[in-house]
């Protein structure tokens with residue numbers, strides 16, 4: 001009797017130990033539904049096992065964050081590298097959601113937006129990627145959403161129906177017999193709106209100057225003046241090149257059954273593809289021999305006063321985005337030097353009477369850009385602006401920053417990274433993974 005009792009205790013203890021260790025069912029090096037498990041590790045910061053797989057046949061990469069969270073997220077992401085301002089990746093992002101082989105309805109996106117239990121449903125085009133994330137608390141709905149999105153990206157009707165590009169990209173329109181022929185199109189109109197903002201025009205020109213030799217110098221969203229140069233042939237070829245499993249990354253987050261997820265993705269999609277040897281890489285921009293200066297203009301209302309409407313901006317390209325320590329340091333520095341209320345550069349520009357508002361930001365592209373921009377300035381402030389920026393930065397190098405201020409910024413950053421400021425944890429992890437998942441190989 002006593003022995004039996006001891007045995008029960010030992011069994012309970014073993015099963016408890018079993019539950020605490022890394023998921024024992026998944027072993028590194030083994031293949032599960034066509035996916036080879038490369039790494040399986042418990043990550044303390046996300047309080048979950050993270051499993052990284054590569055699909056043997058198609059070359060697709062996949063990460064599962066097996067968090068105990070019912071709000072499951074599925075996202076398929078592609079590296080998309082435009083070479084022109086046509087907005088091709090953006091127009092494709094819209095177009096794939098206009099019907100697919102298994103879901104040949106006009107707008108599966110609208111149907112899902114209304115008829116599903118999703119907690120998040122969207123698609124986004126970044127400067128070097130396009131991502132399709134969906135989230136749901138309901139298991140059946142989650143798999144259904146995954147099916148619709150996978151079919152949209154891999155089997156879209158855009159190849160057989162040229163009207164889709166015309167509708168989402170651009171086409172000619174004539175309102176009346178005697179009227180002018182004008183350009184119309186969902187993305188064309190969207191980008192016309194976006195580029196009416198001087199901020200958008202400023203960042204467009206800065207990117208062009210900083211990255212003349214790689215994709216970051218063009219607008220992935222599309223410039224209204226270039227969108228009508230997009231041809232149907234180029235559009236279809238772009239989808240073919242970039243929307244291949246070998247150039248994709250799937251993120252699965254939450255409490256759905258991993259076996260079921262892998263089995264579905266392998267059976268319905270990835271097993272139909274062979275690995276592509278088209279390795280899509282973005283070359284680094286070489287540094288310039290000397291600092292560049294440029295002047296561009298933007299339109300204001302006719303007859304409006306141009307006084308106090310100049311933007312002055314200083315940008316530095318520094319290091320790689322995969323250097324996470326450097327990126328964090330730059331984030332902290334931009335707050336400590338500029339964005340904080342009593343930041344030295346903010347105060348110095350105020351004192352010099354240059355502009356009304358100053359802000360610094362760090363971009364998240366492959367090479368980091370720290371950008372300091374002052375608004376509501378005037379053209380004659382340019383030389384003084386440069387002087388103040390450099391004098392102040394040199395002074396800070398000599399005298400250092402206020403320790404308490406920096407500690408405050410670091411604490412706020414730590415809190416944000418630990419707790420997250422979004423109820424969509426999966427989505428938050430998608431964006432923090434974005435750079436490393438594409439540039440690590």
Ligand SMILES: [Zn+2]
Nearest residue numbers: 090094187190
């Ligand atoms: Zn759009």
